Amino acid sequence: MKVLVIGKGGREHSIVWRLHESESVWKIFCATGNPGINQIAEPVAIAPTDIPALIEFARSKSVDLTVVGPEDPLAAGIVDEFTRAGLKIFGPTAQASQLETSKSFAKTVMREAGVPTAEFESFDDADAARRYVQSRKGSMVVKADGLALGKGVVVCHEQSAALGAIADAMERGRFGIAGKRVVIEEFLTGEELSFFALCDGENAIALGTAQDHKAIFDGDRGPNTGGMGAYSPVPQFGVEIEARIMAEVVRPTLAAMNARGTPYRGVLFVGLMIDGEKINVIEFNVRFGDPECEALMMRFDGDLAETLLAAAEGNLAKASIRLSPRSAVAVVMSSGGYPGEYAKGIEITDLERIEGNAPSEIKTKWALNKIRVKVFHAGTAMREGRLVTDGGRVLTVTAMAPKLAAAVDAAYQAAEMIEFKGRHFRRDIAHRALARISASGRASV
Numbered sequence: 001m002k003v004l005v006i007g008k009g010g011r012e013h014s015i016v017w018r019l020h021e022s023e024s025v026w027k028i029f030c031a032t033g034n035p036g037i038n039q040i041a042e043p044v045a046i047a048p049t050d051i052p053a054l055i056e057f058a059r060s061k062s063v064d065l066t067v068v069g070p071e072d073p074l075a076a077g078i079v080d081e082f083t084r085a086g087l088k089i090f091g092p093t094a095q096a097s098q099l100e101t102s103k104s105f106a107k108t109v110m111r112e113a114g115v116p117t118a119e120f121e122s123f124d125d126a127d128a129a130r131r132y133v134q135s136r137k138g139s140m141v142v143k144a145d146g147l148a149l150g151k152g153v154v155v156c157h158e159q160s161a162a163l164g165a166i167a168d169a170m171e172r173g174r175f176g177i178a179g180k181r182v183v184i185e186e187f188l189t190g191e192e193l194s195f196f197a198l199c200d201g202e203n204a205i206a207l208g209t210a211q212d213h214k215a216i217f218d219g220d221r222g223p224n225t226g227g228m229g230a231y232s233p234v235p236q237f238g239v240e241i242e243a244r245i246m247a248e249v250v251r252p253t254l255a256a257m258n259a260r261g262t263p264y265r266g267v268l269f270v271g272l273m274i275d276g277e278k279i280n281v282i283e284f285n286v287r288f289g290d291p292e293c294e295a296l297m298m299r300f301d302g303d304l305a306e307t308l309l310a311a312a313e314g315n316l317a318k319a320s321i322r323l324s325p326r327s328a329v330a331v332v333m334s335s336g337g338y339p340g341e342y343a344k345g346i347e348i349t350d351l352e353r354i355e356g357n358a359p360s361e362i363k364t365k366w367a368l369n370k371i372r373v374k375v376f377h378a379g380t381a382m383r384e385g386r387l388v389t390d391g392g393r394v395l396t397v398t399a400m401a402p403k404l405a406a407a408v409d410a411a412y413q414a415a416e417m418i419e420f421k422g423r424h425f426r427r428d429i430a431h432r433a434l435a436r437i438s439a440s441g442r443a444s445v
């Protein structure tokens with residue numbers, strides 16, 4: 001089949017790469033692509049939110065399946081419009097995308113579905129929100145309802161901070177329209193975990209667990225970014241938790257969405273807080289995370305295009321996938337200064353030394369330990385025949401190995417080989433799992 005992928009980051013590069021390995025695929029287009037993607041997919045110069053132009057393109061090329069990476073086109077209704085035009089597309093409709101685009105909607109669905117989540121109320125009126133805060137004790141979390149680029153959530157340990165967050169969002173318009181409504185919820189303690197499922201409206205297939213690292217610096221210090229690293233699976237929770245999340249979260253959510261007449265198709269990204277035996281959903285997203293996707297695509301073993309088409313057609317019950325039990329880790333290399341201001345156009349060198357071209361002693365070590373290394377492009381561009389930086393997050397260096405520690409070592413060994421002025425990456429990706437492994441003395445994970 002011919003596939004069109006929408007997006008241009010590391011997430012989309014890993015999806016394109018996995019589609020490229022799919023037997024059923026013979027041609028891939030990507031709107032808009034990047035230098036890494038463009039080696040295996042034909043770039044299409046149409047913006048991800050220019051839906052009419054994308055429909056015209058998909059029609060003219062007889063595209064069999066479109067796969068959407070980022071949330072913006074989903075929120076803008078790309079799935080609704082492609083479907084209306086008779087084109088197959090993998091992702092949720094605009095209404096179903098509200099699981100991500102409206103936190104109050106997501107919490108209401110969780111409540112209807114009996115999904116475990118923090119106690120909450122939603123407010124359109126600042127005075128009512130203030131009265132609620134004043135009536136409660138302990139820490140609280142104030143959230144802008146809409147998409148706020150990961151900045152709309154304020155964890156408040158003091159009542160005064162919660163009152164300030166309400167005024168910022170609802171009266172000072174700090175998040176624009178996204179903050180006109182707020183959700184105020186109980187503060188949860190524990191360790192965060194992400195879980196991914198492919199959904200076809202009725203059925204779901206588990207894609208595994210991951211943990212991301214949002215802060216720019218080691219030890220989770222400094223400002224938040226789009227994500228500086230991830231790994232999958234997350235060994236400290238064991239594989240049993242996947243069945244629990246499917247039974248207690250994913251299936252009830254699909255049933256509730258169906259009962260509302262807005263069946264959910266696409267990737268369901270479940271953000272959770274785990275505290276001993278207690279699991280609580282923090283939020284849903286309606287697409288893959290970046291860089292969680294890069295780690296998951298390393299582990300995905302099967303025909304991704306067939307699987308996503310089955311999901312788009314409501315046929316997942318018959319599909320089966322295999323997910324490697326090996327550990328994958330993704331380390332993001334970012335531009336100096338990111339997530340603040342940073343320069344673009346800085347030359348990237350030595351990228352060709354990774355993958356097939358690593359020095360022979362490294363190549364041998366990787367081969368002997370069954371390590372695979374893959375570099376995905378995120379913010380790169382070609383200028384006069386040279387590869388340069390073109391974004392805050394530049395590359396995602398990904399490795400997979402039978403043991404997590406070996407995957408982490410290989411990812412760092414590869415990252416060290418790639419040079420660009422001002423390059424930055426965290427040195428402690430997967431630290432929670434590695435600490436647990438060394439504490440328990442179990443070398444098996």
Ligand SMILES: Nc1ncnc2c1ncn2[C@@H]1O[C@H](COP(=O)(O)OP(=O)(O)O)[C@@H](O)[C@H]1O
Pocket residue numbers: 118141143149150151152153155185186187188189192271282283
């Ligand atoms: N109820 C909660 N208790 C404790 N921490 C929370 C809670 N809700 C959110 N957080 C923290 O805030 C982060 C962002 O919240 P989330 O709902 O995922 O919003 P978004 O990803 O859209 O910014 C979470 O990853 C978590 O660290």
Ligand SMILES: [Mg+2]
Pocket residue numbers: 271283
């Ligand atoms: Mg989140």
